[in-house]
Amino acid sequence: DQQVKQNSPSLSVQEGRISILNCDYTNSMFDYFLWYKKYPAEGPTFLISISSIKDKNEDGRFTVFLNKSAKHLSLHIVPSQPGDSAVYFCAASGYGSSNTGKLIFGQGTTLQVKP
Amino acid sequence: NAGVTQTPKFRILKIGQSMTLQCTQDMNHNYMYWYRQDPGMGLKLIYYSVGAGITDKGEVPNGYNVSRSTTEDFPLRLELAAPSQTSVYFCASTHPEGQINYGYTFGSGTRLTVV
Numbered sequence: 001d002q003q004v005k006q007n008s009p010s011l012s013v014q015e016g017r018i019s020i021l022n023c024d025y026t027n028s029m030f031d032y033f034l035w036y037k038k039y040p041a042e043g044p045t046f047l048i049s050i051s052s053i054k055d056k057n058e059d060g061r062f063t064v065f066l067n068k069s070a071k072h073l074s075l076h077i078v079p080s081q082p083g084d085s086a087v088y089f090c091a092a093s094g095y096g097s098s099n100t101g102k103l104i105f106g107q108g109t110t111l112q113v114k115p
Numbered sequence: 116n117a118g119v120t121q122t123p124k125f126r127i128l129k130i131g132q133s134m135t136l137q138c139t140q141d142m143n144h145n146y147m148y149w150y151r152q153d154p155g156m157g158l159k160l161i162y163y164s165v166g167a168g169i170t171d172k173g174e175v176p177n178g179y180n181v182s183r184s185t186t187e188d189f190p191l192r193l194e195l196a197a198p199s200q201t202s203v204y205f206c207a208s209t210h211p212e213g214q215i216n217y218g219y220t221f222g223s224g225t226r227l228t229v230v
Contacts, residue, residue: 009155034218043119043205044158046218089157093214100165101146101214102173105157 003027004092006106014114019077021109023090026071030092034103035064035075038087047088048075080113087111117141121206121222128196128229136191136225138206146209147189148219149173149181151202158205164189165211196229203227 005024013019023033032051036044050057050064050073057064063076077084087110091103122137140147145166150158150173160173164183178200180192189208193200203226207219 004157006157032215034215036218041223043207043221043223044219045221049215049218051215099211100163100171101209101211101219102148102160102163103158103219105150105159107155107157 001026002107004090004104004106006088006090006109008109009107010110010112012112012114013080015082016079019075019080019084019111019113021075021077021088021090021111023073023075023106024071025073025092027092028068028071029094031094032092033064033066033073034091034093035062036089036091036105037084038089038108044089077111080111082113082115085111085113119206119208119220119222121204121225123225124223125226126228128193128227130196130198130229132196133192133194134196134227136193136204136206136227138189138191138222139187140189140206140208140220141187142208142210142220143186144208144210144220145186146211146214147183148207149179149189149191150205150207151175152205152224153202161191161204193227198229201227201229 034049035047038044087108148163149161162181206222
């Protein structure tokens with residue numbers, strides 16, 4: 001059972017436009033969510049996170065939105081740049097009293113930003 | 116600042132052989148993890164550790180073993196390699212207090228092929 005799903009395997013956008021990457025989850029007990037970016041032949045790198053008590057978190061060109069009622073989060077990149085071309089993973093975790101930091105990852109979305 | 120170091124970067128094993136994937140971190144992180152990534156799939160948790168001397172199974176532990184004798188090192192042992200273990204393996208670490216705001220630090224991965 002896939003608890004975190006990224007239903008779009010790929011996305012292509014023009015440089016300067018907005019990129020919107022989507023992620024759905026099934027477990028309402030998840031406490032926080034993260035986005036990671038991965039270039040080929042490298043490990044994923046942390047991009048941005050959001051706690052379940054918030055509905056928005058912003059860091060420069062990157063904004064994550066959380067809709068708890070829909071169990072949906074999205075990552076907006078504005079403006080998109082060619083260097084943003086990578087695979088993006090969303091991930092979710094519980095925190096609280098059983099905190100072990102374990103993450104459940106989605107399948108990833110490959111973003112291509114065209115110059 | 117080395118971060119998380121994984122060795123080797125590439126390895127080809129024959130069916131039935133064994134090997135150890137090495138992982139070391141220099142950030143004094145308590146939490147460490149091993150994930151595997153198969154093509155088109157997200158990262159699946161193999162084993163994790165919340166501190167020296169403490170390890171626990173993740174989602175896909177069969178065929179693997181780990182140990183955590185020091186804070187820095189978290190080796191992953193493959194016994195009797197099978198073609199199903201062909202994958203890219205990532206080691207990651209984080210600090211309990213920083214896991215939400217800073218996420219994991221990943222190593223660059225080990226690409227393993229079992230033939």
